[in-house]
Amino acid sequence: MIIPKLAFRNLIGNGTKTWLNALVLSFSFVAIIWGQSLFEGMDKEMSKVTIDQEAGGGQYWAGAFDPFDPMTIDDAPKTIPAELAVETSSGRAAPILIVSGTIYPKGRMVPALLKGVDPDQAVLKLPFDRLRGAAGDIPGLIGARMAKNTGLSKGDTVTVRWRDASGTFDAADIEIVEIFQTQVQTVDVGQIWIPLKALQGMTGRTGKATIVTMPAGTAPRTYPEWSFQGHDVLLKDIKNFVQAKSVGFSIFYLTLMAMALLAIFNTQILSIWHRRREIGTLIALGMPRGRVIRLFTLEGTMLSLLAAAVGAVYGLPLLIYMAKHGWVLPAGQADSFGLALNQALYPAYSAGLVIVTILIVLAATTVVSFLPTRKIVTLKPTDALKGKWS
């Protein structure tokens, strides 16, 4: 017990130097916890909203449908398998028919995807129920980005042109019944949502769909001409994005930590040099060299605990504030990534993250504190007492 006590007394006795080191090291603590929790929060938020509004519990894709290959869109729709049709008719699965078309907002010609969705579906959390039972023109739903790009407002009528399954052109007017807000750009930009039955009728694709979105917890099954895509595929972009950002940001806090560890290393070397007479006295009085090494190493290790405490003083209010208000991105930046990124990023803290961070910093500090003390092994107490370093 004497060693921890002695180590703590020495640490505090170092005064300003100790507090400065602790402060620098505490920056690493706070930066790591803030950064990692921010990316964890980003991942959770983007995944959740994408699952709610687009991916569901997985999707069945028809034929060779590939959302990134526009050439596959018009040939992809297939008849919904009977087993899935039972699910879709009760709203437990959301069939979506996708057809490429052209819209004419305010006389301009703009390519757009026409997406037919069942207004009674209960899988996706978008206001598709607004497409239900509207009279007159075909009801249409667009996202806020699409509305901004096309200059369309709620209540406007826009002409849409498309080709049916056999390649024949036709056109009709669609009334915009609602403009919805979403952070999922892939259900917003360049597309217009209309009732599934209307689009099936317009394009001669009765009973067909391009995608069937399933509810959470769906076990994949095999249907001819349909392939199941799970979250590993549907959320892949989000995971890759968060991972890339996380790795990029880690350079920032690794630099901070390297600076702090360098300061600790330097402090240890100076400390051992200045306290060589004390080391000689301790060894001359019979303290084994191993215990002397432990004493100095422990001083360094305690520094990291002190840094954690210092970090908590200013870090906790900061992290709590961030959790409450989020980190607001500059206007328009969230959309520039092309992912379901919110304008404000909310960190997600977890006990595991805090514990792992403390352990990593503790281990790193212990190692850099230990390295300079190896010199003590070769130190002769007689020389040390004279102030020499043998």
Add this chain to the structure above:
Amino acid sequence: MKRSLQFTLIICALCVLARPGFPAQDASPVIAAAAILEKIDQNAVPGSKIMVAAMTIHGRRADRTIKSKSWIEGDDKAFTEYLDPPREKGIKMLKLGDQLWTYTPATDRIIGISGNLLRQSVMGSDLSYEDMMENRKWSDIYEAVEDGEETMLARPCLILRLTARVENVAYHQRRIWVDKDRWLVLKEERYGKSGRLLKTFEVTDVRQFEGRWIQTRALFRDVLKEGNGTEFVIESVDFDAQIPEVVFSKASLRK
């Protein structure tokens, strides 16, 4: 890519515009609508021709004119080279059947164009590639009925209403105004399946080249879109020209 499609439009427009009419002749008696379609189709089977033409896109802010020279053999082979403006000069395009390649001197690359890109309208023009890619004879894919008479360009015209009798046609219905003497289409309206008017094509000038009447100036309009349409003008045409087979090869794109 857009340049390539634009390039394609010129070729296709030329194919339509340069459907030669019969040499001037006396007006025939009443001919059944189907027979008139046959007549138009016969006119539309061209031999070889070399022509210089211009396409003017009447945009919302300004007009743009693109000049080109084309070597055309039947419906399947066409080679076009941009002449003007300087920015487009030297771009070439080759169409062989349903295949299309373009060459851009700036990149020194030959690019094949296919799929959805062929369906797009280009550079604010009123035409999509598909509008002009219909190579099939109208008499094979449409039923025709007479729908009245009207005078166009001071010429007596029969109006025919064409309704598709096969599935895979771009326009379910068309109304055409046909010169009763020369069997030239002077006006056309293209309708969607629901009967909605989608596009119009109106000839504003016809001239006689080498004894054949051809439409030399025409305006295409996408009626769903605001604007004054896209105008095509044939400046010169040389019918039955001898075109070496090598012109219709990919190698000629780089020459």
